[in-house]
Amino acid sequence: MRGHCGLFFESYRAEAAVFPSTFQRVCLGLFVAALLACPFMLSSYYVSVMNLIFIAVIGAVSLNLLTGVCGQISLGHGAFIGVGAYAAAQASLHGAPFLAALVLGGFAAALAGMVFGVPSLRLKGIYLAIATLAAQLILEYVFLHWESVTGGSRGLVVNAPQILGYSFDTERKTFYLLLAVTSLCLLCVTNVLRSRHGRAFVSIRDFYLSAEIAGVNLFSSKLAAFGLSSFLAGVAGGLWAHYTMFISAEQFGIGLSVSYLAMIIIGGLGSVSGSVMGAAFMTLLPEFLNAGSSALSGVLPDISGSIVALREGVFGLVLVLFLVFEPEGLANRWRLIKAYWKLYPFSH
Amino acid sequence: MKRMLKCVALGVALMSLVLGGCGGEKKDDKAASAKEIKIGGIIDLSGPTSSVGVPYAEGVKAGAAYLNGKGGVAGMKINLDVQDDAYNVQQGLSIYKKFAQDKVAAIQGFGTNVTEALMRTTAKDEIPFFSASYSAHLTDPKSAPYNFFTSADYSTQMRAALKYFKDNWKESRKPRLALLYPDHPYGLSPIQAGKDYAAELGFDLVGTANVDLKAIDATTQLLPLKDKKPDFIWCGGTTPSTSVILKDAKKIGLKATFFTNIWGTDENLIKMAGDASEGVVSLQTAAVYGQDVPGMKIILEASKNQPQMTHYIRGFVSMLVMGEGIRLAAAKGPVTGPSIKAALETMKDFDLQGLAPSVSYLPSDHRPSMAVFLYKVGGGKLTFLAQETLERKAEWLGK
Numbered sequence: 153m154r155g156h157c158g159l160f161f162e163s164y165r166a167e168a169a170v171f172p173s174t175f176q177r178v179c180l181g182l183f184v185a186a187l188l189a190c191p192f193m194l195s196s197y198y199v200s201v202m203n204l205i206f207i208a209v210i211g212a213v214s215l216n217l218l219t220g221v222c223g224q225i226s227l228g229h230g231a232f233i234g235v236g237a238y239a240a241a242q243a244s245l246h247g248a249p250f251l252a253a254l255v256l257g258g259f260a261a262a263l264a265g266m267v268f269g270v271p272s273l274r275l276k277g278i279y280l281a282i283a284t285l286a287a288q289l290i291l292e293y294v295f296l297h298w299e300s301v302t303g304g305s306r307g308l309v310v311n312a313p314q315i316l317g318y319s320f321d322t323e324r325k326t327f328y329l330l331l332a333v334t335s336l337c338l339l340c341v342t343n344v345l346r347s348r349h350g351r352a353f354v355s356i357r358d359f360y361l362s363a364e365i366a367g368v369n370l371f372s373s374k375l376a377a378f379g380l381s382s383f384l385a386g387v388a389g390g391l392w393a394h395y396t397m398f399i400s401a402e403q404f405g406i407g408l409s410v411s412y413l414a415m416i417i418i419g420g421l422g423s424v425s426g427s428v429m430g431a432a433f434m435t436l437l438p439e440f441l442n443a444g445s446s447a448l449s450g451v452l453p454d455i456s457g458s459i460v461a462l463r464e465g466v467f468g469l470v471l472v473l474f475l476v477f478e479p480e481g482l483a484n485r486w487r488l489i490k491a492y493w494k495l496y497p498f499s500h
Numbered sequence: 501m502k503r504m505l506k507c508v509a510l511g512v513a514l515m516s517l518v519l520g521g522c523g524g525e526k527k528d529d530k531a532a533s534a535k536e537i538k539i540g541g542i543i544d545l546s547g548p549t550s551s552v553g554v555p556y557a558e559g560v561k562a563g564a565a566y567l568n569g570k571g572g573v574a575g576m577k578i579n580l581d582v583q584d585d586a587y588n589v590q591q592g593l594s595i596y597k598k599f600a601q602d603k604v605a606a607i608q609g610f611g612t613n614v615t616e617a618l619m620r621t622t623a624k625d626e627i628p629f630f631s632a633s634y635s636a637h638l639t640d641p642k643s644a645p646y647n648f649f650t651s652a653d654y655s656t657q658m659r660a661a662l663k664y665f666k667d668n669w670k671e672s673r674k675p676r677l678a679l680l681y682p683d684h685p686y687g688l689s690p691i692q693a694g695k696d697y698a699a700e701l702g703f704d705l706v707g708t709a710n711v712d713l714k715a716i717d718a719t720t721q722l723l724p725l726k727d728k729k730p731d732f733i734w735c736g737g738t739t740p741s742t743s744v745i746l747k748d749a750k751k752i753g754l755k756a757t758f759f760t761n762i763w764g765t766d767e768n769l770i771k772m773a774g775d776a777s778e779g780v781v782s783l784q785t786a787a788v789y790g791q792d793v794p795g796m797k798i799i800l801e802a803s804k805n806q807p808q809m810t811h812y813i814r815g816f817v818s819m820l821v822m823g824e825g826i827r828l829a830a831a832k833g834p835v836t837g838p839s840i841k842a843a844l845e846t847m848k849d850f851d852l853q854g855l856a857p858s859v860s861y862l863p864s865d866h867r868p869s870m871a872v873f874l875y876k877v878g879g880g881k882l883t884f885l886a887q888e889t890l891e892r893k894a895e896w897l898g899k
Contacts (some may be wrong), residue, residue, distance in 0.1 A: 196597065200593075201597070295681070307616050311618075398617050438594075
């Protein structure tokens with residue numbers, strides 16, 4: 153159109169733009185418009201599934217920042233989400249406005265994340281995984297036993313989010329709130345990745361010694377990664393608490409941490425769009441399997457029991473197949489699909 | 501080319517999933533008709549508690565089939581749709597949203613985590629929620645207005661056992677009590693109530709220890725207890741952890757009366773622990789299969805004489821009580837969530853023919869009954885020991 157094909161950059165700044173081409177901006181605009189229209193077109197069940205996806209996206213992108221970008225594996229992410237959930241819940245129970253409570257939850261989680269991130273200076277890989285696993289177990293214990301704050305085994309009752317007197321008490325209203333917060337979080341992470349800190353994170357992941365020689369302060373950068381990642385996890389937790397209106401220790405177990413790791417591995421380590429795809433995939437898979445198994449059990453009612461058992465197996469199988477055939481995640485597959493169509497029909 | 505094939509295969513797989521999903525929904529729509537009442541079921545059929553969830557779900561289904569066989573409830577056929585939450589909050593939540601959209605009249609739930617996570621939402625959507633999580637705090641309508649269950653809560657169960665032991669205590673010294681429980685919301689739920697009541701009745705609490713739900717060894721917890729010679733030991737876990745405790749106690753020669761709640765002893769425990777389970781006192785709130793009670797012939801019929809676990813009967817009872825609530829609501833007007841709730845709260849001594857203690861609810865008190873059945877394991881089966889009925893004390897509500 154303008155006399156050239158493809159994308160050419162004349163400055164680093166231009167190359168690092170979040171949306172480098174007009175086409176991308178148009179696509180994104182259409183996508184956002186479609187999202188905004190969703191609550192009007194879809195039934196409340198589908199909207200509720202999308203709400204779950206939004207929360208999962210924030211959790212996944214925050215873990216991806218820590219594990220995918222900075223290379224610090226964390227098995228305590230579920231617990232950091234829990235810290236945010238309890239802190240935000242307590243803040244709003246004590247009269248803080250919802251947004252302030254959300255931010256407070258984020259800061260509480262960031263603090264917890266940074267405390268448990270301290271060992272990361274000495275520990276790497278599997279050792280750090282075990283150290284963060286300890287964080288998960290310790291925090292779970294705290295959730296269960298610090299009764300005055302967490303409600304102990306009885307859990308904590310939270311109110312629906314309210315901003316300036318406007319209550320987000322239906323799925324559709326919550327959808328817009330979650331969409332806004334999720335977009336903010338995604339923009340935040342995308343921008344961090346373009347900054348000096350983001351590049352420092354990547355250099356630490358690729359080789360810590362080179363990073364240090366290049367002038368990256370390993371300790372502060374790793375702590376910053378833990379802090380920022382846990383902050384966003386805390387925001388996800390705060391949203392979860394206000395969305396379900398009830399939190400208990402069981403919700404933030406090791407299973408949650410593992411499922412977030414699965415999301416970023418399936419989506420693509422180190423990629424923001426990968427986190428989104430991984431979160432959507434992991435949230436939708438059980439829904440599809442549910443729908444599939446109930447459809448099958450309608451045809452073959454006698455074996456509905458074994459289909460249910462099979463479903464769990466299928467879930468595992470899909471994950472394994474993904475790891476084998478898509479080791480670089482959905483984000484990479486998406487890139488390949490785009491590349492294929494870019495050159496179509498002259499791909500060779 | 502290979503890559504293309506892979507893409508196509510992946511696409512086909514996804515498409516079939518999507519199409520399968522759509523197929524399922526269409527059928528549901530067709531099934532709906534005017535003379536029908538929709539009931540949702542959110543039960544763990546494949547997760548960590550599925551060994552008790554599956555028989556419970558079968559019981560709920562059999563209960564619905566039984567009511568439908570009698571011509572339905574107030575002329576309406578019960579259309580029960582049981583979905584599997586795999587004991588996972590997210591899955592439970594999304595199943596619930598689907599039910600809420602389908603306008604189910606009430607829900608048969610199951611596990612603690614999903615029940616509690618939905619506590620506020622069901623109240624907001626005004627959908628009565630029957631659970632098999634018997635935590636005492638669910639009986640307080642102030643915090644859980646739409647939650648119901650049909651069994652005495654965990655705290656009441658433990659209190660009933662303590663009362664029974666105390667009443668049958670012959671020696672002049674104080675009975676010694678020890679508590680073993682998992683450090684988990686479910687395990688912790690009755691502990692404070694139990695401790696308080698034990699002190700009130702004059703038990704000597706000689707020890708407490710945590711045994712995890714997934715424990716494979718309990719000797720470290722049991723050895724220190726052995727020297728303290730407890731007479732009664734509470735095992736507050738589920739059947740796998742109870743069987744570990746029983747086997748290890750036998751191994752180290754610790755002799756005491758072990759007692760457990762609903763989920764700590766069932767027909768499976770006898771298979772798992774063998775001889776070690778002899779003498780265990782089991783607290784139940786539903787009859788055991790084949791027990792000589794008037795209602796058993798319904799169960800025998802419903803199960804086609806295939807022996808079932810006690811959880812099956814409890815599921816069955818839960819459905820019967822829900823059905824009675826719907827019938828009472830229909831007698832007064834249109835059947836909606838709030839009208840079922842209001843009708844349930846007028847329920848007074850609903851007779852379950854010995855399958856379970858009779859059930860009553862009050863607007864300010866959702867404790868279904870204060871009666872607990874005690875069974876003793878002997879000769880490889882559960883034998884009825886006694887029914888212990890406690891006073892409905894106001895200060896125990898929700899605790």
